[in-house]
Amino acid sequence: MGQTKDSGVEERPKWDNKVQYLLTCIGFAVGLGNVWRFPFLCQIYGGGAFLIPYLIALVFEGLPLLYLELAIGQRLRMGSIGVWNSISPLLGGVGIASMLVSFLVGMFYNTILAWVLWYFFHSFQNPLPWRDCPLNENQTGYKTECEKSTPVNYFWYRDTLNITPDIETSGSLQWWMVTCLATAWCVVYICFIKGIESMGKAVYVTATFPYLVLTIFLVRALTLPGATDGLVYLFTPDWEILKNPQVWLDAATQIFFSLSVAAGGLMAVSSYNDEKNDCERDAVLVGVINSATSLYASIPIFSILGFKATNGFNACRKENILTLTNQFEFSDQNITLENYNYWFNYLNQSHPDVVSNLSLRECDLQTFLDQSASGTGLAFIVFTEAVLEMPGSQVWAVLFFVMLFSLGLSSMFGNIEGILTPIHDLKLVPKWIPNELVTGIICLISFLVALIFTQGSGNYWVEVFNSYVGSVPLLIIAFFEIIGVIYIHGMKTFSEDIYFMTGRRPNIYWKACWMVISPVMLLVVLIAYVVMQAQIYPTYPAWNPDYELFPQTETKSYPGWVFAIIVLLCVVPVISIPLVALYRLIRPTIRKPTTRAEPNPYSNDGFEIETHEQKSQSA
Amino acid sequence: MLGWVFFLLCLPPVLAVQLCESDAPGAYKVRLSIRTALGDKAYDWNEHEKFLFRATMAYAMRLHKQQEFGVSNIIVCRESPRVSFWFVVTSPLNSSALVDKGDVERAVSKSRHRINSAFLLSDSSLEFVGIYPTLVAPVAPDTPPWLIVFGVVIGLVGAGIVFLLVSTMMEKRRKKKEKAGEHEEERVKTVENGSMTDGVYNTTFSDDERFTEM
Numbered sequence: 001m002g003q004t005k006d007s008g009v010e011e012r013p014k015w016d017n018k019v020q021y022l023l024t025c026i027g028f029a030v031g032l033g034n035v036w037r038f039p040f041l042c043q044i045y046g047g048g049a050f051l052i053p054y055l056i057a058l059v060f061e062g063l064p065l066l067y068l069e070l071a072i073g074q075r076l077r078m079g080s081i082g083v084w085n086s087i088s089p090l091l092g093g094v095g096i097a098s099m100l101v102s103f104l105v106g107m108f109y110n111t112i113l114a115w116v117l118w119y120f121f122h123s124f125q126n127p128l129p130w131r132d133c134p135l136n137e138n139q140t141g142y143k144t145e146c147e148k149s150t151p152v153n154y155f156w157y158r159d160t161l162n163i164t165p166d167i168e169t170s171g172s173l174q175w176w177m178v179t180c181l182a183t184a185w186c187v188v189y190i191c192f193i194k195g196i197e198s199m200g201k202a203v204y205v206t207a208t209f210p211y212l213v214l215t216i217f218l219v220r221a222l223t224l225p226g227a228t229d230g231l232v233y234l235f236t237p238d239w240e241i242l243k244n245p246q247v248w249l250d251a252a253t254q255i256f257f258s259l260s261v262a263a264g265g266l267m268a269v270s271s272y273n274d275e276k277n278d279c280e281r282d283a284v285l286v287g288v289i290n291s292a293t294s295l296y297a298s299i300p301i302f303s304i305l306g307f308k309a310t311n312g313f314n315a316c317r318k319e320n321i322l323t324l325t326n327q328f329e330f331s332d333q334n335i336t337l338e339n340y341n342y343w344f345n346y347l348n349q350s351h352p353d354v355v356s357n358l359s360l361r362e363c364d365l366q367t368f369l370d371q372s373a374s375g376t377g378l379a380f381i382v383f384t385e386a387v388l389e390m391p392g393s394q395v396w397a398v399l400f401f402v403m404l405f406s407l408g409l410s411s412m413f414g415n416i417e418g419i420l421t422p423i424h425d426l427k428l429v430p431k432w433i434p435n436e437l438v439t440g441i442i443c444l445i446s447f448l449v450a451l452i453f454t455q456g457s458g459n460y461w462v463e464v465f466n467s468y469v470g471s472v473p474l475l476i477i478a479f480f481e482i483i484g485v486i487y488i489h490g491m492k493t494f495s496e497d498i499y500f501m502t503g504r505r506p507n508i509y510w511k512a513c514w515m516v517i518s519p520v521m522l523l524v525v526l527i528a529y530v531v532m533q534a535q536i537y538p539t540y541p542a543w544n545p546d547y548e549l550f551p552q553t554e555t556k557s558y559p560g561w562v563f564a565i566i567v568l569l570c571v572v573p574v575i576s577i578p579l580v581a582l583y584r585l586i587r588p589t590i591r592k593p594t595t596r597a598e599p600n601p602y603s604n605d606g607f608e609i610e611t612h613e614q615k616s617q618s619a
Numbered sequence: 620m621l622g623w624v625f626f627l628l629c630l631p632p633v634l635a636v637q638l639c640e641s642d643a644p645g646a647y648k649v650r651l652s653i654r655t656a657l658g659d660k661a662y663d664w665n666e667h668e669k670f671l672f673r674a675t676m677a678y679a680m681r682l683h684k685q686q687e688f689g690v691s692n693i694i695v696c697r698e699s700p701r702v703s704f705w706f707v708v709t710s711p712l713n714s715s716a717l718v719d720k721g722d723v724e725r726a727v728s729k730s731r732h733r734i735n736s737a738f739l740l741s742d743s744s745l746e747f748v749g750i751y752p753t754l755v756a757p758v759a760p761d762t763p764p765w766l767i768v769f770g771v772v773i774g775l776v777g778a779g780i781v782f783l784l785v786s787t788m789m790e791k792r793r794k795k796k797e798k799a800g801e802h803e804e805e806r807v808k809t810v811e812n813g814s815m816t817d818g819v820y821n822t823t824f825s826d827d828e829r830f831t832e833m
Contacts, residue, residue, distance in 0.1 A: 179769065189780065
């Protein structure tokens with residue numbers, strides 16, 4: 001039996017068990033965005049009220065798309081390019097688009113992981129390097145850039161990124177960033193060396209470790225002073241916000257990007273499943289776990305932000321107390337945080353001119369709580385500052401950055417799988433090149449191209465890629481996905497596929513969503529998103545020490561050539577869809593002769609007929 | 620006579636107070652925040668603590684100027700409940716001449732740590748208004764610690780990659796040898812038994828064997 005199989009097709013790799021598959025899907029969906037984007041959106045869009053558009057988007061857009069992608073990948077048992085070639089040769093471009101987007105997203109996402117690694121390496125010091133400002137050359141004071149902003153900002157913008165004042169100034173390659181990026185790609189490579197065999201074992205750690213760390217942080221954060229302020233601030237619903245269409249748009253896009261659909265990774269991952277796997281239950285499970293993780297992560301994040309705001313508020317008031325005590329020569333600690341208001345009012349009434357001359361700071365807890373941040377700002381500036389004030393800072397910093405690294409790594413697995421599986425399925429590489437080498441070459445190429453993100457202007461480029469590659473192309477691909485599967489592959493055929501796989505046909509909810517609700521929602525979101533982007537010329541916040549309002553970031557417009565690159569990034573991945581369709585339309589007749597079966601040296605039909613006749617004769 | 624003695628006895632303190640003014644050329648203001656720094660373990664500010672301050676300052680001046688300063692050369696005035704006060708330093712050679720600002724500042728900066736330790740305070744809780752504390756240069760180890768952690772991580776990852784690649788190559792070689800061995804056996808089998816694994820089994824040969832077994 002073994003020998004006959006060798007002469008034929010190699011067996012498709014399989015998951016060792018269902019748990020590996022589920023953990024890979026969950027790890028791919030749960031990423032950095034769940035930790036640093038969702039809490040921010042919750043905060044600025046009226047807390048608890050944001051959950052309503054978010055859950056509506058999950059039910060009517062997220063889950064149907066997720067189920068569709070997992071089901072079609074499992075049924076056709078191929079990566080994105082193979083699936084789309086099977087559904088219709090005209091739609092082959094959708095698969096290529098998915099692969100391109102996975103490649104581009106993988107590059108900048110791993111750069112973020114390189115930054116996380118840098119902070120992780122630096123968390124083993126006492127004191128933490130982002131606590132103090134470095135001294136200037138003649139040792140008379142601190143460096144001006146650090147004095148004007150904060151040590152945390154200085155460590156991020158100068159020591160880590162060595163950022164240039166704008167995107168046009170490229171700066172040179174920062175060697176420390178190159179080493180961190182190389183380490184990040186090596187870690188990705190080692191997890192992917194044996195394909196899903198090694199990746200399937202790695203996800204046991206990378207997909208579960210973040211939950212462990214989040215729980216530890218939850219317990220610690222809830223015991224910090226000021227945690228309840230942060231949580232109240234986060235979850236207090238502001239129902240008025242629901243009238244703003246921007247909220248609904250952001251909820252829909254957040255769900256969409258959070259689930260990582262349309263990148264081809266989920267299709268690839270489910271193609272290694274058994275044919276008779278219940279993908280409906282898997283899809284619902286993954287979708288619900290993804291949203292639940294977002295909610296679960298926002299609790300410790302906002303407890304810690306509340307703690308930080310309380311500390312800032314107390315520090316502000318202590319400064320005022322010191323000024324007042326020094327001015328009026330009261331005994332030390334006569335004015336405390338508790339009786340500050342009483343003393344301030346009393347002194348203001350009795351000596352108003354003296355008090356007004358003192359230029360006391362305005363201290364308001366709301367102002368400190370309003371200092372929200374998302375993305376890299378949350379992780380590398382706000383959170384690192386909060387960690388400094390927690391006892392045992394090094395432990396918390398290490399835990400936090402390892403958690404971020406695991407979250408990002410498990411998402412990278414999906415991206416890389418979205419690139420490698422189509423390459424294997426299309427048999428683009430000759431058989432004698434081993435898989436390990438192909439994986440290594442892909443990692444090496446991605447690393448070399450990602451070197452642009454290690455320049456001085458790297459952070460600006462990551463923002464460009466993040467905003468434009470990971471948004472509009474994915475929306476377009478998802479729209480074609482749903483139209484392609486439901487209307488070109490056919491709802492009937494797809495229902496039969498699902499009946500074959502799960503033993504039951506999709507119910508009215510799924511059908512209604514797939515046929516009407518989700519495509520309409522996707523179209524509306526896509527058009528609204530493009531319209532909003534096109535209304536204003538894109539700008540970016542630049543860190544410019546020579547800016548007069550420094551340490552505020554300077555808002556600069558992208559120069560013309562960067563704008564052209566942005567347009568290219570949006571267009572190039574999706575241009576393959578019409579191009580391939582045109583190509584297949586123009587050359588159908590030329591393809592037919594080449595589809596003749598090659599002669600098989602092991603069985604010539606003639607012999608079979610002869611021996612059958614002999615058998616019947618001798619019998 | 621007694622009156623004169625009285626007058627002479629009262630003169631130095633009066634003169635001293637006159638020397639110690641906030642606008643005197645070498646005067647500095649000092650602020651202590653004892654309760655903020657020490658909390659429950661705070662001590663009260665009294666005459667003894669004032670004496671300790673004068674003694675410490677005399678020590679600092681001695682160290683800097685290499686002259687025999689005494690406690691009487693440090694004059695403290697204008698105390699407040701904050702605890703804050705002004706002080707001036709008189710020269711040991713001429714008790715009505717004040718040591719100038721620069722010298723006092725340098726003396727304080729040199730012995731700042733000792734002065735702080737005498738009061739269990741720090742640069743921020745024992746404040747000399749106008750004299751800024753010298754900044755402590757951060758400790759810079761020879762090998763930055765982050766490179767050590769990086770070395771450990773990259774070493775583990777590199778070793779893992781090499782190990783996995785080598786083990787995969789060895790497995791493939793073993794499989795090739797097994798396949799080659801089986802193919803040889805097959806070919807031998809084909810010669811001996813006449814049965815072919817690839818292809819169709821032709822039954823005429825087996826029938827012949829039955830007949831020839833006689």
